[in-house]
Amino acid sequence: MTGMADTPSFPRHSARTQRFTLGVPRAFSIAPDGSRIAFLRGKHGTDTATCLWVLDPATGEERLVADPVALLGGAGEELTDEEKARRERSRQGAAGIVGFAVDTEVRTAAFALSGRLFVADLTGGTAPAVRELPVPAGVADPRPNPAGTHVAYVAGGAMRVVGVDGGDDRALAEPESDTVTYGLAEFIAAEEMDRFRGYWWAPEGDRLFAERADSAPIQSWYIADPANPGRTPAEVRYPAAGTDNAKVSGVVLGLDGSRQDVHWEAASPYLTAVHWSSAGDPVLGLMNREQTRVTYALLDPDSGMVTMHSEESDPRWVDIFPGVPAWISGPDDGDVEYSASLVTIGAREGANRLLLDGEPLTPPELQVRAVLSVGEHGVQFTASADDPAEVHVFLASRDGVVRQLTETFGVHSAVFGADLAVVSSVVFAEPGTVSRVVRLDEDGDLKDLCTVRNVADVPELKLNATMVRLGGRALRGVLVLPNGHVAGTKLPVLLDPYGGPHAQRALAAHNSHLASQWLADQGFAVLVVDGRGTPGRGPEWDRAIHHDFAGPTLQDQVDALQAAAAENADLDLSRVAIRGWSYGGYLSALAALRRPDVFHAAVVGAPVTDWRLYDTCYTERYLGHPDFEEEVYRRNSIVVGTEPSDWAPQHRPMMVIHGLADDNVVAAHTLRLSSALLAAGRPHEMLPLSGVTHMTPQEVVAENLMLLQVDFLKRTLG
Template sequence: MIFTSATGVSRSAVVAGPGGSVPALTGAKPPRLGTMTGQPSFPRQYARTQRFTLGAPRSYALSPDGARVAFLRSGAGTDRSQQLWVLDLEEGREFPAADPQALLAGADEDLPPQERARRERSRESSAGIVGYATDSAVELAAFTLSGRLFVSELRAGTTRELPVQGPVVDPRPSPDGRQVAFVADGRLRVVPVDGAATSDEGDGGAAAGGRADRVLAEPDGPEVTWGLAEFIAAEEMGRYRGFWWSPESDAVLAARVDEAPVRRWWISDPAHPDREPTRVAYPAAGTRNAEVTLTLLGLDGTRTDIVWDTERYPYLARVHWSAAGPPLLLVQARDQRDQRYLTVDTTTGATRTVHEDEDEAWVEPFPGVPAWTPDGRLVRIADEGGARKLFVGDRPLTGAPLHVRAVLDIGEDDVLFSASGTDMHDIGVYRAWFRGSGDQGGWERVGERPYATVSSAVRGGALTVLSQASLERPGTQVEVVRLDADGGEKVLATIGSHAEQPSLTARPRLVLAGEREIPCAVLLPDGYQEGDGPLPVLLDPYGGPHGQRVVAAHNAHLTSQWFADQGFAVIVADGRGTPGRSPAWEKSVSRRLAEYALDDQVHALQALAGSFPLDMERVAIRGWSFGGYLAGLAALRRPDVFHAAVVGAPVTDLRLYDTHYQERYLGHPDEEPAVYAENSLITDAGLSGAVQPHRPMLIVHGLADDNVVVAHSLRLSSALLAAGRPHEVLPLSGVTHMAAQEQVAENLLLLQVDFLKRSLGMRD
């Protein structure tokens, strides 16, 4: 499910229940930016800057010799076209290595369907060079434009096209930089970087226009692809790739995906009846998944199938292959209560279990693991003793209060990772040692400032690119730092941003609400005075698994602040199920998703009512995806609390959402039908929970959405109509789950405010 990704403060105190005091977070007050002369309205600015992400640097790769940092950045805060840049640390200068406008001679991009699908899964809405891969020395980068393959020599800053069979998807150089593997029309292909023509019988090869590429794996069925991540791997597991080079650059470990068993759906645009519908393979809850296997493909033509119990463990969640050990696989059972870490014998294809995780609720795949330390020990993240810990071998390197989120890099002596502590909103970068100076145990924070942040890092060799956002300033600060063996750090350079400054300043007050200590951000209108009286309330949550909104980053709260400035007291609450506090906090929603998600929003609202100017007779809620589902629940099941709802792209018929997500939290629908009925918005059990009086509801959905298909909203509307419940429906022609089009994004904000003000009886 998509959610508004937040990057957002300082230490907090517990908020008492109704009538209690609400201590604010400590820390400096953010500067007032105000409305700049000549600036467009915030909705227009927010839309055209793609949430102020355009012009900001991202996607870093650092050379192990400490000489270079490659990264992406567009030329301005409204420029969608990402360029490939290089920061030369020895010369102290930045230069562009690849400019899409020049490489395409000013022509518009023409994306192949598989690339469009990849971008939708990764929520990528910009253009140009949206991703790249490098060799191990970060000398060579490969990327695509309009399905064509380009490589950049990063030292020289030169770029050239490799003439290959296309359209090209996901090109990746070999570690030695001599070849590039990529996918085209479901085939896994490889091409030498020097362009030497090779023979490729059956595919034309060098004879077809002098191409130098050749096929490593050919689909053996009409629904088979090689080297691509299947839908649920990219949408739900965070695995966006489907092949991995060997450390020696002589073989590729590739996923074979057969979608023949998957149910077919058709997505059409009723606004264009002359266009054929798009046929998609969608593994809805309770139905069959794609069949995923692995094969080791030698460049010398050898093939070795990798063998594990795919019947018991059908989900391939992670693959890791480094010089420190054999390939590592993380595979999951379909019920996701059991996952195994497997090593691969590259000679025979046999696998061996080296670790197993089990949990009564579910097991979690985490970014960056499993992996090997340089001396061959297993690195993993696991829930143990009420905490989410980092392990090297059988030894935990961390413990409470740290809640580990991802492994960022593994060095010779230490592990770089991200984690939150006592304050869920403060997400930092940490390092823990597993040998040498770290044998005494413990961990330390990297780049710690006197205020809370949301931080991330990429490391290569002795250098680390550290990105930090905070409440004290808009945007993100990016520094290149050197981490010393004794824990010290030195800033070597900064990477500038071209992102626009927001035309308003977010002023969230972060608190913990009620006995459950629910993390909340409360935002009041600019200029609000204590004597102005109570304000209509707008809850603005995501509220579901994997979606944290209350974070220590200024830009994460901009939209909520804009709604506040329209005359609302806005509350963003992260209830049970959202990440960052503890495994128990996240997993308590198992089989009770609707009940706990909604109950925590009500609990937070009522706990805050005694300390903030909230008009409890005028309370609305808005949300998208899971947040839209939550908004629908609020209007139908708690009209005694909520008086209007904007329901955006909601999951309403839970059997229509995908296997990996829905079955994780609710089980298999054939085995637990009552659980699905109780959590649904449109079943008899779901609607029977809806009580009078009717509340205004605006349902919004993109007709081209292939993640939460529009059937969800249509079925909700039909159920509401049959039940005699008034509502409004806003269909968005040609819009996907991202709703990224500039005019759509701008007008959606304006239309929501208009609906909410009408519904709550507010006067402009």
């Protein structure tokens, strides 16, 4: 990792480095013979032009394969609306080669750059390392087939394929209307299911399964740019809670021109996952609208018939986990052929457990988070044990022997291939990410081979933070104090949560707390707490917020604050503020409006203020369908129409911030809140961000935004 001359202020440095993630290696693909590892990384810690590299695991030597700046001749990228939307859904702020796909042997990589299609030779042979293929513009998500003979891609909503030599480019399926796409994940899948792809190659590479999505049923919303009134508002199809989703089906497309349409029962409209490997038939994850049942269904690619294999159900909701379903081949026992087993994750005995054909493979002491891969060693996965702040990598054999592969207090993940793995770790004690290449021996032990170079900038901010457990529910949190704080000096308190499902803030990850540290150094004690509903503590903890966002999540922040103050007398409970973005913004607004006895000011960023304006999948999972749960929505919304909802009579200052180009939490949320506050005679500050989406704004805006928040907090807390 490298430093930076004339280091700017922390907020600007953080924005410039995209929270110190630029220059961190990622997206590893390991060749099955262990001879090379392809990955992405910029050239330095402020380089947004992500490059494609290859590493020799035996020597640690790196080779630059594809430089986007050179490939574009220095010209800037031109992104289609589809690609912009894909990056927004995946919160991808970098540029250049932001993703790539490889064939089975990891000999050929394909990637899109500025809507053009490129293939790269990863072997270091004599042929040109990178070639552009002559295909229609607007390329998205190119993927070589397993054999490396063809590349599939999406352009103009059509599912297309081209020979790896650039010949025989053609459409396998073309959209029947301007609302239809083939091969792309629809909005709900990408935003709420973490499914960012929309097609999957057969293991033989002669055909593929593609999603067909028709957005015609979805209502149209219009997002204007008030700073440029001459521009036509952007039309987006947004599936708000209680309204129609896209109509999703599938199709099996052959390189020989064949087509087999695939449909499943209308009662399971959500396609959560697809797995197609040589170990078994294609498996589809299909979920009902209520999200109380996910069916793992087998697809016959010849007939298009879909039959149920197994299912998970819960009267509240079923969680979607990365990496499942997946087939694992049967054990090798000479001439005896064993059938494959289906790997899934489900709630059993109070824990999210790894399942093999429906039977638990992991003990109830582990909370499984994701399956990383399946192979001859067994199932590699991530999980937390007794501490949700830690995430470790584990290996489970088919006979139920589970081994923990990482130990350091931190958050770990890994990519596996052949007998190698790249283990990426962030820890609480030190900044940055360390990516180690290791070899797995026959017993599953790890032997270090080399480290993948990390060129991210090193933050100059020193972290003065302590991980804590607070109150009767042992709420996991991080207490951050100013550097140089003298014990006995009273400090105003700033809560800095996210607080909602899917995301944790109180993790054993150093860089995650740098923004909180900068705020603390402005004269605050900053408390970050994960309450009920956040991941890592099991299904009952997750489901404590069923039909009740407002109650448990807000109460846990209050309880944690009071417990922290009981343990540290320097926390001044007469001066308490809260700030947050997205769900954290919702939580901040709740705090100011419903608990002014505890909170004295709030910074409210991009809040959801009326859950009827948020999307179907997320909102209905937790609150139900608004047509049948009207009271649930009223109770959990900050505003209902333009009238205050359960507001306390005492008023607290609020700074409300929102990006006007946000297509996820649209600006209407904030505008309705402001109108309701005005109607109630409650003064507030409002900061509209022109041209800013739900993602972090650019460098100068990000710095000034932090400074304005600090100024507001100091003015209002005194």
